[in-house]
Amino acid sequence: MGSANHNLFFRLGLISVIALAVGFLLDAPGWTLAIALLVWSILELRRFRQLSNWVHNNDDQAELPESKGRWGELFDGLSRLQRRQNSRETLLRGVIDRFQQSSSALPDAIIIIDRNNNMEWWNETASRLLGLRPLTDRGRPVMNLLRDPRFIRYYNRGQYTDPITLPSPVKSEFSIQYQITRFGDGDRLLVARDVSRLIRLEQTRQDFVANASHELRTPLTVIRGYLETFLDNEMPQHMQRGLKAMQQQARRMENLVSDLLLLSRLEASQAVSSEQPIQIHSILRHILDAAKELGRDKQQNFKLEMDQKFDLCGQEVELHSAFSNLVFNAVRYTQTGGDISIRWWVDAKGGHFAVTDNGPGIESIHLPRLTERFYRVDESRSSASGGTGLGLAIVKHVLVRHGGELTINSKLNQGSTFCCHFPTEMLSHQDDNDLVKIS
Numbered sequence: 001m002g003s004a005n006h007n008l009f010f011r012l013g014l015i016s017v018i019a020l021a022v023g024f025l026l027d028a029p030g031w032t033l034a035i036a037l038l039v040w041s042i043l044e045l046r047r048f049r050q051l052s053n054w055v056h057n058n059d060d061q062a063e064l065p066e067s068k069g070r071w072g073e074l075f076d077g078l079s080r081l082q083r084r085q086n087s088r089e090t091l092l093r094g095v096i097d098r099f100q101q102s103s104s105a106l107p108d109a110i111i112i113i114d115r116n117n118n119m120e121w122w123n124e125t126a127s128r129l130l131g132l133r134p135l136t137d138r139g140r141p142v143m144n145l146l147r148d149p150r151f152i153r154y155y156n157r158g159q160y161t162d163p164i165t166l167p168s169p170v171k172s173e174f175s176i177q178y179q180i181t182r183f184g185d186g187d188r189l190l191v192a193r194d195v196s197r198l199i200r201l202e203q204t205r206q207d208f209v210a211n212a213s214h215e216l217r218t219p220l221t222v223i224r225g226y227l228e229t230f231l232d233n234e235m236p237q238h239m240q241r242g243l244k245a246m247q248q249q250a251r252r253m254e255n256l257v258s259d260l261l262l263l264s265r266l267e268a269s270q271a272v273s274s275e276q277p278i279q280i281h282s283i284l285r286h287i288l289d290a291a292k293e294l295g296r297d298k299q300q301n302f303k304l305e306m307d308q309k310f311d312l313c314g315q316e317v318e319l320h321s322a323f324s325n326l327v328f329n330a331v332r333y334t335q336t337g338g339d340i341s342i343r344w345w346v347d348a349k350g351g352h353f354a355v356t357d358n359g360p361g362i363e364s365i366h367l368p369r370l371t372e373r374f375y376r377v378d379e380s381r382s383s384a385s386g387g388t389g390l391g392l393a394i395v396k397h398v399l400v401r402h403g404g405e406l407t408i409n410s411k412l413n414q415g416s417t418f419c420c421h422f423p424t425e426m427l428s429h430q431d432d433n434d435l436v437k438i439s
């Protein structure tokens with residue numbers, strides 16, 4: 001820049017000196033200097049106009065005019081800058097094109113939502129799956145287009161660890177799973193995928209289990225009936241052993257079938273439809289009596305502690321089944337003379353039902369899988385106990401339907417505590433406020 005200015009002043013000086021010299025010869029130095037400077041200025045202005053035209057020309061591919069000298073150097077520099085800018089732009093456009101092509105090839109719908117909840121961008125799958133129109137919907141709030149109240153609740157909750165599955169806004173027979181991820185400064189990425197096939201498969205599986213269990217019931221009843229009749233009659237000793245074993249196994253199969261049916265029914269609907277206050281205190285007393293009967297030969301020590309202030313709302317049959325599963329497990333797995341305590345209490349977090357035993361306990365690696373169907377810690381111990389392998393799966397499903405959750409604390413050779421937690425909304429208040437203890 002410094003040398004360019006130098007050059008400029010040198011040329012200006014040289015022109016002035018030559019004009020003055022010619023002026024002295026013609027005896028009019030003022031005039032020749034003025035004319036020379038005017039011509040020089042006009043030439044410079046022309047170049048400047050060419051540059052200005054080029055700058056204001058919107059076509060960024062337009063070539064710069066040819067020029068020599070100082071202006072030529074400037075034009076060359078600008079030309080190089082323009083070429084570099086063009087190639088950078090081509091590169092970026094290529095990256096964006098590739099991103100758009102690959103995102104439209106994705107089977108999942110992707111929507112970028114800005115911090116004001118407006119939809120900024122989406123791929124082609126989103127238009128197809130959710131019916132978004134590129135021309136009219138861009139910049140509109142996402143909740144104007146996905147209006148299902150369950151989606152709005154999920155969106156506003158702000159915690160997106162689990163996805164949500166809802167009927168498609170375009171075709172209600174399709175199911176769409178939505179998952180939101182936060183990024184940037186309050187922006188969100190919404191991924192939606194068609195899970196109709198998965199849901200149909202899951203439904204087929206549930207129907208199959210329910211139908212198969214139902215169909216197995218009748219033949220089992222007939223077999224059990226005949227076995228009972230045979231055993232009631234005088235039978236030879238060698239046959240009696242076999243018939244008793246058959247009767248025991250038929251009973252086990254009946255339990256299995258009824259647990260499978262119950263589980264299918266629980267899976268069929270998401271949440272309990274009608275919640276009524278259930279008499280938790282009398283249910284727990286009944287369960288305690290049944291538990292004592294079940295562990296008749298084990299002489300275990302039972303303790304029941306109940307907060308009388310609150311009852312629980314929900315489906316009595318389901319809750320009875322869940323609570324008795326936990327108590328009967330404690331009886332079956334705890335050794336002779338062991339201690340079993342049952343507690344129902346309410347605190348600021350909600351209602352809690354806990355069964356604690358000082359039985360064999362469970363190794364921590366098994367705990368996360370314990371509520372899976374047919375998951376057993378120790379096959380020999382479990383079959384001897386006569387369980388179906390579905391007890392804890394039933395407990396988990398019942399709790400999910402009641403908005404609750406199951407926690408398991410257990411230490412090998414020390415004992416276990418299975419605790420059901422219910423939200424405050426599921427509690428109903430009682431007038432008398434005693435704490436009842438039964439041992």
Ligand code: ADP
Pocket residue numbers: 325329330333334357359360361362370371375376377378382385386387388389390391392393416
């Ligand atoms: P099962 O019919 O086999 O009892 P569950 O689903 O009720 O099936 O229990 C799953 C497994 O958890 C059992 O096989 C058993 O190993 C373990 N378990 C459940 N309750 C207890 C308990 N109170 N103490 C020790 N182990 C338990």
